Amino acid sequence: MTIRTRKPRSGTRGPTVADVARHAGVSPMTVSRVINSEPTVLPATCEKVTAAIEALGYVPNPAARSLAGGRQCRIALLHANPSAAYLSEFLMGSLAQASQFDVQLIVEHCDIAPSPAELVRKLAGHRVDAVLLPPPLCDDAALLAALQKAGLPMAQIATGQAVDFAHALTIDDEAAAYAMTQHLITLGHQRIGFVQGACDQTASALRRAGYVRALAEAGLALADDLLVQGDFTYRSGLACAESLLALPDRPTAIFASNDDMAAAAVAVAHRHGLDVPRDLSVAGFDNSAMSTTIWPELTTIDQPVAEMARQATAILAEAVRNRTNLPDKPVQHVRLAFQLLCRASAGPLASKPGGNVSPRLGGAEV
């Protein structure tokens, strides 16, 4: 009378809730409660379970969790060539949160968006529940509208213009640009060139506004010739810096709307035989990898990209799970703190500018 126990399915790896429960002398359910830190567990019980978890080296199985909890969640990260550095930092933040919340990240590159409608269809095909929108896509009105129509929760990252149907994670671009400009003014600069960012990104206008306000408050004239239009690329930065430095009364400082363009300004300065920061101060924006790669390191504004990505992912995951309130969506608009990083590329105004071609080189160990 042998009862055939039909299947001890093969590849079992590591202890399960059942093992922990046995070891702690409680039911699996209680272990589950402890894992999810539910309030209705007595401290004593909780301790027993925790000890058992520790002893067995138990780690919950995320697949089982999301299956049983019915809480699966797929978030798409749509990106249209932001710089690699930006994307990488963004991913780090997003991934960290994603693995913690058991959400699956779908990274989708949409360079030349086929058409918002088509894109939305594709996302639906992937069963995407929510969408992360880093710049420049966060400002794509057509895309935003299409996503809204599809009823997908979304988060705009670092946009200058948060819409009322999307979550948004931003810094105060205006205030940041204001702070940087003020910093340059404090250093004694009066003619400060400004390289604007791309027109199609709403943050660009805010950064410019901060620059303008700082000048106005300091009683400095806003010279038209000191304001040049870039597009966030290094190449545009080269051209802008060239035109600024070609001015008869050239600026003593250049504030570029991002680090790539600031790096270009440094390169142009060097080509002109100007030392940075002695003959020309340069400031950037973003604190991208570029800012500490080049020499001298850039004074810049730190934008907490990873943190924005992290919080955005968390907010979306939350939104997907509590899909309770679709009509009255209480979207969150979170504003994070920026930071003014004073590094080597900006210094006090020298009494008398002059050319010099031999910069101090950073020590490079043989």
Added chain:
Amino acid sequence: MTIRTRKPRSGTRGPTVADVARHAGVSPMTVSRVINSEPTVLPATCEKVTAAIEALGYVPNPAARSLAGGRQCRIALLHANPSAAYLSEFLMGSLAQASQFDVQLIVEHCDIAPSPAELVRKLAGHRVDAVLLPPPLCDDAALLAALQKAGLPMAQIATGQAVDFAHALTIDDEAAAYAMTQHLITLGHQRIGFVQGACDQTASALRRAGYVRALAEAGLALADDLLVQGDFTYRSGLACAESLLALPDRPTAIFASNDDMAAAAVAVAHRHGLDVPRDLSVAGFDNSAMSTTIWPELTTIDQPVAEMARQATAILAEAVRNRTNLPDKPVQHVRLAFQLLCRASAGPLASKPGGNVSPRLGGAEV
């Protein structure tokens, strides 16, 4: 006599295999077989099922799949500050494969590794099944040994020295450097400066070897003063380029072991009033984002980082699933093709070198 159907659990999203099966008039198992493209399904049946899948817009649930299949797999990506651009590209490749294979990526930064043993303990705590090692960690002997001792499958990416207990994805660094050097020679250059990479990365020596071989085969002398030691950073590139350009008989071309250092060489050349490529050709290695950011764009070697990451992830996932052969591990050493990208920074040797400070600027649309 009401039979209480106790629980139609709440949040059910989208069709399941059962729905597809009903729609196609087959059993769920057959649907599963079609999804996994098993060979033992009649074409006719397969077609019916495919049609049903299409009609219902069915998408398999990865959580359920990996739970039922017992095939869960966690792969850690250990990184110690490779450049952000590198990491970003690496992640793209790795993520693509990970989501396709239902493996969970754990991204772990280990800047100053606490100690290999401790790190391994931490990985074990995360239930990591395998490890991806991009440079420079792929060359950390202590780490490799510790991982081997822990019995973790691993993959070295872009190493110069593949060990016999790890999978490895590489390009032929020696051949690539040879090709680039030969390219410069073909352009007429005879005095070619070489900026070496960091000593602790095994690929550095291979790149140098390729340079040396090309010179030798062309019958050119290997001048000691043309060979300078960098460490893959932009700053080291500045110093190296300075020393090369300070030589009495300066080189007409500089081949740097990576793009960051090549970019630095371009910057130094410009500071010296040299036009690139008219007065000095510059070549890099990696085809990193930097290479097309700066102006002029760098002639460089394309290293298929994303593809390496993709294949490495696939190999590891495979290895984890068929954990059949632990003793006789048939590790795979895959060599991918590189590509010589001829861009603007390297050109034919000018008959008579001379200084010129006004480079053509890339058109920056205002």
Added chain:
DNA sequence: GTGTCGCAAGATAGCGCTAACATTGTTTGA
């Protein structure tokens, strides 16, 4: 004393999929 509320913990039944086995129908081989 006896009901009933409150609360911690247990029991049960799936989440969506697939491994392992069972069942057909169809072919072979001796």
Added chain:
DNA sequence: TCAAACAATGTTAGCGCTATCTTGCGACAC
């Protein structure tokens, strides 16, 4: 000719966890 081998599908029973319901038990008022 009939058993054995195969090939295409169906059936059953979990994978590891948690939502939902149920139970046990002390507290508290009547």
